[in-house]
Amino acid sequence: MTKILSICNATIRHLDKVVFEELDFEWEQGQYWAIIGRSGAEQTTFLETIMGKTLVTKGEVVRPFAEAYQKEMSNLGKVNSFRDLIATVSQQYTFRNKSNIQNFYYQQRFNSMESEETSTVLEYLRNVPQHNPGKWTLEKVLQLMRLETLKHKSLIKLSNGETRRLAIGVALMKNPSVLLLDQPLTGLDAKTRESFDTVIKQIIGSGIHLMMTTHRHEIPESVSHVAVLGEKKIIKVCPRKGFDLQQEDEQGIMGIDQNILAQLLLKNEKVYASPIVDLRNVTVKYGEKVILDRVNWTVLPGEKWVLKGENGKGKSTLISLIIGENPQAYANDIWLFGRKRGSGESIWDIKQNIGFVAPELSRFFPANQTCLKVVLSGLFDTMGLFRKNTDEQEELAINWLQLFGLEKLAHKLFKQVTLEEQRFVLLARALIKRPSLLVLDEASQGMDEYQRALFKRIIDQVCYITHLTLIYVSHYQEDVPKAVNKVFQL
Incomplete structure (x- = not known):
């Protein structure tokens, strides 16, 4: 042959x-x-x-x-x-x-x-x-x-x-x-x-x-x-x-040190009484193309949601309204953390309370950014580090990398590490500011089976020890953390 x-x-x-x-x-x-x-x-x-x-x-x-x-x-x-x-x-x-x-x-x-x-x-x-x-x-x-x-x-x-x-x-x-x-x-x-x-x-x-x-x-x-x-x-x-197609058993995946995670996340944790997200009859369209049609969704503090929908049904658009990236938020009745969008708040006021991870974020960091700088950029809500950080902030970022076993990558260029390593660096970037809302949009995409299971275990650990609110987007039911108990289907 x-x-x-x-x-x-x-x-x-x-x-x-x-x-x-x-x-x-x-x-x-x-x-x-x-x-x-x-x-x-x-x-x-x-x-x-x-x-x-x-x-x-x-x-x-x-x-x-x-x-x-x-x-x-x-x-x-x-x-x-x-x-x-x-x-x-x-x-x-x-x-x-x-x-x-x-x-x-x-x-x-x-x-x-x-x-x-x-x-x-x-x-x-x-x-x-x-x-x-x-x-x-x-x-x-x-x-x-x-x-x-x-x-x-x-x-x-x-x-x-x-x-x-x-x-x-x-x-x-x-x-x-x-x-x-x-x-x-x-x-x-x-x-x-x-x-x-x-x-x-x-x-x-x-x-x-x-x-x-x-x-x-x-x-x-x-x-x-x-x-x-x-x-x-x-x-x-x-x-x-x-070939045996049976999935590998997730038992035995230990996750990360719970005590260190608690030390990093629980200091000065914010707790809200009003809804974290309140979308009222939200409609988004580009020209004649309607992406979201009169969507209503209320997310209360501490709730854990999975957001579902086929490709192209508006999940990313909906997320963009929540994380402050979509200008059509001002044309709609949207409340975040008890405050109406367009009532005088800046985009930074919104972002400081939200941790966000999506696979496409990897593409938008400048080529000269190290993994340490990417994590630090989470403190300033920028796609890369463009200002001088304090020694305390750098120590905090290194602690997050150590928690995920990535300290050896601190000074490596972000674009030169593996995809699964990039995903955990982005998770550290999202968590470093102790967000009240964590939005994960296909966040474990590109990982192998073990890493996906580990990522899921870590998110469950985060949910267990904090009052954090979670919105999780995934096409794979097996990737959804056990803490998630609510579904919003587009």
């Missing part, structure tokens, strides 16, 4: 550390792989090894699928690479504005005037370079990824799940021989996840060899083989049909 790729006795280094040793793997034609394991960072590094983005210090990685193409291009005198035949969808996808600068900021998606500087879905797909002829035309990609209804929507207006669908569409437009998907189901609602196997079948049916990282309980039926990573190598390979 023709080989696609072969890894033989390889030692792989990435970000200055050895990730794999004695790594062996064979990918043959007609095989479609799911890569799972307890470490999301290892899964991502495995895909990056196939892409040639890691350092192989021993053994070899051979890519037979590209040999004929590279030979042909070389004979024609054209610069080429095996990467010409690979398309990837990472968890850190970014899209650029019309000036070809990726300079979006978080609030921008809620400001209609900013849309002019940003391409629509259709404009963006039309500009995808197509080096290889193939099945995937613009029309077919729009249909497969359910982007037809979004094609005139600005990129900055897309929900997290819609952005993920677009990223897969962009990859298909390149008509690759090999498609690598890093946690492609992350951020997708239950309905879209259920239909994802149909998408995989059509991609495979077009002749593309697919590999995806995923969680144990989300392996599509269309995948033919499963590889399990562990102990710095592949510890198990088997056909999809013979």
Whole structure:
């Protein structure tokens, strides 16, 4: 059988550390792989090894699928690479504005005037370079990824799940021989996840060899083989049909030191008597498009809510009204912490009481920000640290990093640490100011199964020892903390 790729006795280094040793793997034609394991960072590094983005210090990685193409291009005198035949969808996808600068900021998606500087879905797909002829035309990609209804929507207006669908569409437009998907189901609602196997079948049916990282309980039926990573190598390979899909047990996950957590959170804790959030007949629309239609929701102090809804149903817009990022708050009857929006309060008055974590926040910090500065920025409600902090504030930030076992990352650049480490840094940033309201919008997205369970355990610990009010957004019921006992469905 023709080989696609072969890894033989390889030692792989990435970000200055050895990730794999004695790594062996064979990918043959007609095989479609799911890569799972307890470490999301290892899964991502495995895909990056196939892409040639890691350092192989021993053994070899051979890519037979590209040999004929590279030979042909070389004979024609054209610069080429095996990467010409690979398309990837990472968890850190970014899209650029019309000036070809990726300079979006978080609030921008809620400001209609900013849309002019940003391409629509259709404009963006039309500009995808197509080096290889193939099945995937613009029309077919729009249909497969359910982007037809979004094609005139600005990129900055897309929900997290819609952005993920677009990223897969962009990859298909390149008509690759090999498609690598890093946690492609992350951020997708239950309905879209259920239909994802149909998408995989059509991609495979077009002749593309697919590999995806995923969680144990989300392996599509269309995948033919499963590889399990562990102990710095592949510890198990088997056909999809013979694989045990049982989730790993969450028992034994200890969480963090409860006493230290209490010391950090309970000092000067604010307790409110009036509702934390009171939305009265709230309507948000952009042009003729209605995002929220006469929504009413009251959140009382200490309540723990999960906010549910399919992709594109307005969850992020609703959250943006609560955390003070959406200018349409002033056109509505919205009360936060007993005070009506637009009654003379500043945005900083609102933000000082709210801790917020969302996966897309990672994209908006300047490249020079260390993990310590990101945590410190939570004290000032800025996307990065732009003022001099006190020694006491720095000690507080370091204590939070130590609590999460991240003190070694304090002076590392935020954008250079793993996704799961970024999520915990953002959680420390949200908690450092002892918020009265904690809003977590798909906050454990991108983590592996163990880290997701640990994140959930920590949130339960926070809820147990404080009067904090919680709004938790997730498409995964298993990620919702046990403390949550109320549901708001859009």
